[in-house]
Structure formats: structure tokens, C-alpha cells
Amino acid sequence: MxxxxxxxxxxxxxxxxxxxxxxxxxxxxxxxxxxxxxxxxxxxxxxxxxxxxxxxxxxxxxxxxxxxxxxxxxxxxxxxxxxxxxxxxxxxxxxxxxxxxxxxxxxxxxxxxxxxxxxxxxxxxxxxxxxxxxxxxxxxxxxxxxxxxxxxxxxxxxxxxxxxxxxxxxxxxxxxxxxxxxxxxxxxxxxxxxxxxxxxxxxxLVPLAPEAITQALITRANASPQLAAQIGLAANGSYRQALRLLHDTHTNWQENLRNWLNAIARQQVNTLVKWIEETGSSKTGREQQKFFLQYFLNLVEKALQAHYVPAEQMHLPDSEREFVDRLSKLLSFNQLTTLSDQLNQAIYYIERNANARLVFHALTLHLRDMLISPVDTR
Ligand SMILES: [Zn+2]
The missing domain is CATH 3.40.50.300 (P-loop containing nucleotide triphosphate hydrolases)
Structure with a gap:
């Protein structure tokens, strides 16, 4: 070595x-x-x-x-x-x-x-x-x-x-x-x-930066750049965790996240019920549910940073950068902070075997309040 x-x-x-x-x-x-x-x-x-x-x-x-x-x-x-x-x-x-x-x-x-x-x-x-x-x-x-x-x-x-x-x-x-x-x-x-x-x-030693993990997954583990970027943001700085996620991930979590937020914004109740049913199912599994929440949490944190660091300085792949950019315009600083707390809490519950569907249901309601009520201007 x-x-x-x-x-x-x-x-x-x-x-x-x-x-x-x-x-x-x-x-x-x-x-x-x-x-x-x-x-x-x-x-x-x-x-x-x-x-x-x-x-x-x-x-x-x-x-x-x-x-x-x-x-x-x-x-x-x-x-x-x-x-x-x-x-x-x-x-x-x-x-x-x-x-x-x-x-x-x-x-x-x-x-x-x-x-x-x-x-x-x-x-x-x-x-x-x-x-x-x-x-x-x-x-x-x-x-x-x-x-x-x-x-x-x-x-x-x-x-x-x-x-x-x-x-x-x-x-x-x-x-x-x-x-x-x-x-x-x-x-x-x-x-x-x-x-x-x-x-x-x-x-x-320190936790690995998301972009270092992404790069390593692409060059050493043959991951697609898109999936590597998602895992880089969800692996908590651990390359071991990243490899495990690479092995177990068969869902495009970015697409899943977009579908969720779109359905919330458009108030498509049937789509949401189905989304919660699937994402919260035991077939998806706790590791993947945590991965998804961790990925979302990292994007929210980047969106918070975007209030004082230009998005182009964040070493994010294009699709994630665009998403972070939209998120930071859609939600106020306070809303993003609240969302970050809620996601952290959701990860905590999933780790402790809470009912995942209830966790995703609660998050959906919180997000609905943020996305379709008047923007909090505090
Ligand atoms: Zn030598």
C-alpha cells in the first residue's frame, strides 16, 4: 500500500x-x-x-x-x-x-x-x-x-x-x-x-469528505458517477459504509426524493400514500432507509451552507448542485434548520427500529407544512 x-x-x-x-x-x-x-x-x-x-x-x-x-x-x-x-x-x-x-x-x-x-x-x-x-x-x-x-x-x-x-x-x-x-x-x-x-x-484520521468517497467509488469500485455522488453524501465519511451501500443500493434515491417532494408540493395524496408504503416497507430495509435520510440530510445541510457559500464552490455533482440550489431558494434558513433537525431525528428513530412508515409519514406532514404554507420570512 x-x-x-x-x-x-x-x-x-x-x-x-x-x-x-x-x-x-x-x-x-x-x-x-x-x-x-x-x-x-x-x-x-x-x-x-x-x-x-x-x-x-x-x-x-x-x-x-x-x-x-x-x-x-x-x-x-x-x-x-x-x-x-x-x-x-x-x-x-x-x-x-x-x-x-x-x-x-x-x-x-x-x-x-x-x-x-x-x-x-x-x-x-x-x-x-x-x-x-x-x-x-x-x-x-x-x-x-x-x-x-x-x-x-x-x-x-x-x-x-x-x-x-x-x-x-x-x-x-x-x-x-x-x-x-x-x-x-x-x-x-x-x-x-x-x-x-x-x-x-x-x-x-478524519471522516472522508463526500467528494473523496465519490471519486474512490468511481475509480476503485466501478460505480456510476450518479450513484457514487449519492453514496458520497450518505456514507458519513466512511468508505466501508460507502462500499456496503454500493452493494445494497438498487434504488435511485435522488429520483425517489424528487418524486416525494413533487408529490407533496402538488398534494397528490394517492401518490404519497404509495410512496410512504414503499419507502417505509421492510423490503426497502433499514440500511437503505437510513441511507436515503442521510443523503437528504446532507443536501439540506448543503442548502444551508448555500446561504453563505456559493453552490459552485461545494464540489457537488451537477444534479445535486441544482437540487441544493432549488432547495435553498424554496426554503428559508429557519425552515432548513428545522428540516435538518427532523431528518436527524428520523434517522435516530430508524436506527432504533421505529416503524419506518410512521417516520416517513410524519416527515411528509412536516414537509407539507413547509412547502405549501406561506414562506416563513423570519
Ligand atoms: Zn521502495
Whole structure:
């Protein structure tokens, strides 16, 4: 993995490159990410950069022996630790037991999370963790000499799954063997043992921008620009969520949104009843209902911004920009704020298994009040 293959995260990349340039590489780091934002890809790119024989100022070369070994996750000085489950009841597993599955997982789904990983190793209903045996293994591996004479690197994915046994790593984190780098990647940093977390230098990752997600879906996942734009706005900054939506989405949500608003504005009661029936049905599913509401919410927020930022500066695809433009003219600032609250609330209810038809019905009534009553001029 190269920096150029990691979606966005420009600030974190620059921070890392500066550390390398100034030769001030911390020996124990925590990559902290909101789920699905690229913590593991960034850690892999960072390890590749550090080991590369001919790095440029911005990226590893991708061609030297070290880069090639890293690309296959087969570098002898790079060790991986991640949560696992026992192969046999009662046995204490180590991460290396699952190395083949891990390489495959990282290859196809580097933005995945714990749930995806447990699926990959057919352990869906079990609780994975990083075991005491794995901690002993880490200490043993890192006390060996480096094979290639450079850094020895540990990439530990999800330290939140290290229980008290994680304290076995403390000494190594405090007084690491020479030329050792420890890279932790966490999606729930508040759950990491305090003794460990306080000894790590944090690199924060941020939710991905909608346009970065849209671009990645088009170039990496072959999505149509139209669908990619909708998902970019609905994925909450997570590329993992975006891929899931891409897989599950068979409805053109923008068209659906337009139909809804048109039917409300024209007071077409029969059309509305049918719309609520279909959109709120269990066949549509909660994930898609949430997607739709999130997409609409993002457009409403863009329409709010349009009151002080010109729409053309918003990096929106043409069809969405036109929609945002209309929305910002149709509804006052106050109405848009209220609508944003209502959509947030609707998402909250859908997440908690409320009756989706009732949720969409209530939203329809709110929208009717806004769209066909005199414009609020406050
Ligand atoms: Zn290289």
C-alpha cells in the first residue's frame, strides 16, 4: 500500500512525511480513526514508506524489494497482530494462525472493520481478542534481530481488543528494542488500556469528505458517477459504509426524493400514500432507509451552507448542485434548520427500529407544512 492508494487523509499523510523528513519517527504510534476511514491502509503505507529504499518526498517508490514485499504483506521485519478466535475450543490462538486469511482480508477489504474480519474467519457470532499468547509472541518477535537490517515493525490492528494482558507490552512500549516501530490502529480509542494509550503518539484520521468517497467509488469500485455522488453524501465519511451501500443500493434515491417532494408540493395524496408504503416497507430495509435520510440530510445541510457559500464552490455533482440550489431558494434558513433537525431525528428513530412508515409519514406532514404554507420570512 502506498500513500497514493490511501483515500484522502492529507493532513495525517503530511504529518507523517514531516516526521520522516526530520528523522523524528516516534517508536510507538496510535492511528486513531472513525471506522472505515483508512487507519489500516495508512499504517501500511507508512510502514512501506519507512522501509522503502528509494522514497520520494511524498511516497514510497513502490518498486524496490522492500516495497514489493510490503505489497504482498510478506516483509520479514513486519509483524501483524489482530483479534482472533480459538481454532479449537480451549486453545489459545495467536494472530499468525490466521495469517493467510489476514493477507486476503487486507488485500480485498482494507477499509473493513471487526465485523468484516470475523466474517472472513467464519467467526461471526464469537468474540475475538488479542490473547496473552499473542502478547508473548510480539515480545519474542521484536526482540529478534531485523532480517533486512532496517526497522522492525509491529502493526497491531484494534488494540481495543487487548484486555489486561496488554500490560505485557508495556515494557516494550516504554523501552523498545533498537529500530523498532509499533503502530497501533484503533477505531475505539476510548476502550484501549489507559496504560498503553498514554504511551502512544496519536495520529488522528478524519471522516472522508463526500467528494473523496465519490471519486474512490468511481475509480476503485466501478460505480456510476450518479450513484457514487449519492453514496458520497450518505456514507458519513466512511468508505466501508460507502462500499456496503454500493452493494445494497438498487434504488435511485435522488429520483425517489424528487418524486416525494413533487408529490407533496402538488398534494397528490394517492401518490404519497404509495410512496410512504414503499419507502417505509421492510423490503426497502433499514440500511437503505437510513441511507436515503442521510443523503437528504446532507443536501439540506448543503442548502444551508448555500446561504453563505456559493453552490459552485461545494464540489457537488451537477444534479445535486441544482437540487441544493432549488432547495435553498424554496426554503428559508429557519425552515432548513428545522428540516435538518427532523431528518436527524428520523434517522435516530430508524436506527432504533421505529416503524419506518410512521417516520416517513410524519416527515411528509412536516414537509407539507413547509412547502405549501406561506414562506416563513423570519
Ligand atoms: Zn521502495
Amino acid at each position: 502506498l500513500f497514493s492508494e490511501v483515500i484522502d487523509q492529507q493532513t495525517a499523510k503530511e504529518k507523517l512525511l514531516l516526521m520522516a523528513q526530520q528523522q523524528r519517527i516516534p517508536h510507538a504510534m496510535l492511528f486513531r480513526e472513525p471506522e472505515g476511514c483508512g487507519g489500516l491502509p495508512l499504517a501500511l503505507a507508512w510502514a512501506t514508506y519507512v522501509l522503502c529504499e528509494h522514497p520520494s518526498k511524498t511516497d514510497a517508490c513502490g518498486e524496490c524489494a522492500n516495497c514489493r514485499k510490503m505489497a504482498q504483506l510478506m516483509h520479514p521485519d513486519v509483524h501483524f497482530s489482530f483479534p482472533v478466535v480459538p481454532r479449537k475450543p480451549g486453545s489459545e490462538p495467536v494472530s499468525d494462525d490466521y495469517l493467510a486469511e489476514w493477507r486476503e482480508f487486507v488485500g480485498v477489504f482494507p477499509y473493513g472493520d471487526m465485523q468484516d474480519w470475523l466474517l472472513q474467519i467464519h467467526a461471526e457470532n464469537r468474540q475475538g481478542n488479542i490473547t496473552a499468547a499473542e502478547c508473548r509472541e510480539i515480545v519474542r518477535k521484536l526482540s529478534l534481530k531485523s532480517f533486512e537490517g532496517g526497522f522492525k515493525i509491529l502493526i497491531l490492528w484494534l488494540p481495543e481488543y487487548l484486555g489486561q494482558q496488554g500490560n505485557r507490552l508495556l515494557k516494550m512500549i516504554e523501552e523498545p528494542p533498537e529500530n523498532t516501530l509499533l503502530i497501533f490502529i484503533s477505531q475505539q480509542p476510548q476502550r484501549i488500556l489507559g496504560t498503553i494509550a498514554s504511551r502512544l503518539q496519536t495520529i488522528p
